[in-house]
Amino acid sequence: MFFSKNKDFKVDDRLKHIAFIMDGNGRWAKARSLPRNVGHKYGAKAFENTVKNCHEIGIKIVTVYAFSTENWSRPEKEVKAIMELLDDYIERAHEQKDIRYVFIGDKSVLSVDLREKMIKLEESTKNYDNILNIAFNYGGRAEIVSACNALISEGKIAITEDDISSHLFTSHCIDPDLIVRTANEERISNFLLWQCAYSEFYFTEVLWPDFDKKELIKAVKSFYKRKRRYGGLIKGEE
Ligand code: IPE
Numbered sequence: 001m002f003f004s005k006n007k008d009f010k011v012d013d014r015l016k017h018i019a020f021i022m023d024g025n026g027r028w029a030k031a032r033s034l035p036r037n038v039g040h041k042y043g044a045k046a047f048e049n050t051v052k053n054c055h056e057i058g059i060k061i062v063t064v065y066a067f068s069t070e071n072w073s074r075p076e077k078e079v080k081a082i083m084e085l086l087d088d089y090i091e092r093a094h095e096q097k098d099i100r101y102v103f104i105g106d107k108s109v110l111s112v113d114l115r116e117k118m119i120k121l122e123e124s125t126k127n128y129d130n131i132l133n134i135a136f137n138y139g140g141r142a143e144i145v146s147a148c149n150a151l152i153s154e155g156k157i158a159i160t161e162d163d164i165s166s167h168l169f170t171s172h173c174i175d176p177d178l179i180v181r182t183a184n185e186e187r188i189s190n191f192l193l194w195q196c197a198y199s200e201f202y203f204t205e206v207l208w209p210d211f212d213k214k215e216l217i218k219a220v221k222s223f224y225k226r227k228r229r230y231g232g233l234i235k236g237e238e
């Protein structure tokens with residue numbers, strides 16, 4: 001890690017994977033007397049900037065929570081607007097081919113058109129090193145259940161932790177080192193339940209559309225102050 005000015009800030013090997021629970025779009029819009037959908041539009045801009053900023057400071061894997069399995073309970077108009085934002089984003093993502101895109105979540109209930117676009121983007125970017133996982137129609141419990149069902153259908157009668165990990169949507173990457181949640185909520189909301197076992201957490205009051213590079217660096221600096229013990233002891237603390 002290299003501090004000097006924020007402009008030159010770079011992470012080291014301790015922070016390979018960062019995940020974001022992008023919360024607060026609705027409150028951001030409400031504070032401006034705007035419809036919730038406008039909040040999602042600005043949230044999408046913050047998402048694109050954050051992905052760019054993460055890669056700029058050297059974080060190789062970024063995961064974002066964009067739409068949960070529970071978010072279907074929102075008004076139809078809002079759900080439709082979020083689907084359209086994803087559609088627009090995929091169109092643009094095709095032009096910027098230096099990231100491997102992976103959609104984590106259940107694609108099967110999405111529109112055929114959107115699903116095909118997601119798969120096409122995944123296929124055409126699969127050889128890039130920097131990873132962006134977009135959790136869309138994602139639920140952590142559903143993910144674990146589906147991994148177990150896949151293992152049952154393979155005929156397994158006893159399973160290991162590695163069996164489960166290798167059947168999750170995130171089997172292509174390591175667990176998140178840091179999970180950031182915005183908008184003053186301190187809960188996991190069914191995100192990466194298995195993968196967060198030893199993640200560090202950072203919560204901020206900042207609403208997602210206002211999350212910028214300065215806020216990202218604050219989160220990262222907080223991460224570097226943590227002592228990750230994994231149940232053991234750190235040298236010098238014995
Ligand atoms: C996060 O913002 C985006 C999604 C969950 C899709 P919210 O829409 O949850 O914003 P708040 O929590 O209502 O402010």
Ligand code: IPE
Binds near residue numbers: 022024071
């Ligand atoms: C979590 O935010 C899901 C996403 C950010 C996509 P929510 O706003 O849906 O979470 P709750 O309802 O406050 O737990």
Ligand code: MG
Binds near residue numbers: 024
């Ligand atoms: Mg919310």
